[in-house]
Amino acid sequence: MESFHALLEKECIAWSEIKNFTHGYIIIDDYIKFYNKERIHGSLSYMNPNEFIRKSMLIRICQ
Template identity: 40%
Template sequence: MYGEASLCHIEGGSGPTFTAWRPLTGYRSDNGPQFLSAAFGELCAETQRPLEHERIPPKTPNMNAYIESFHSILERDLYTKRYFETFEEAYEAVAVYINFYNERRFHGSLQRMSPKQYHAAWKAGKLKPIEIKL
């Protein structure tokens, strides 16, 4: 299963530390400088659980559409409504928002359930087929 690089957890301090929410086997990202860092390279090279890092071609955001959509929602719902004095303050606000996004925010594409509710319904075999009309 591939994840998108924005699902990495980055901690400050003497330098960024990357940890990944597993069991992903790879990350797809744009070509941002953070994905050239030694910390990210070490995460991908872990011998027990190596990760494949796939970079999308430059100027092709449609190849990373899910995370681009999430970033748009994050900007609309959080960044445009708050001012942050410190990195730590922003980091905490984003962590709280991601928790809200995954556990309580209803998603139209998930039958008006949160991702957590949808996953539980899927595991329990309670999802109804979706009819798509063209």
């Protein structure tokens, strides 16, 4: 979790000029969606989490 928060700060918050709470909420929500749907993760064999889960499910179904 600490690693995620560090990435959130480095890749999202530091690059954004947050105007108010609602704007900050939207920016962080968008980053979380990006993190889970698009951003590749070294610990997941350089796949995004959604792709990793899909492939893991296919492997289980095929076994």
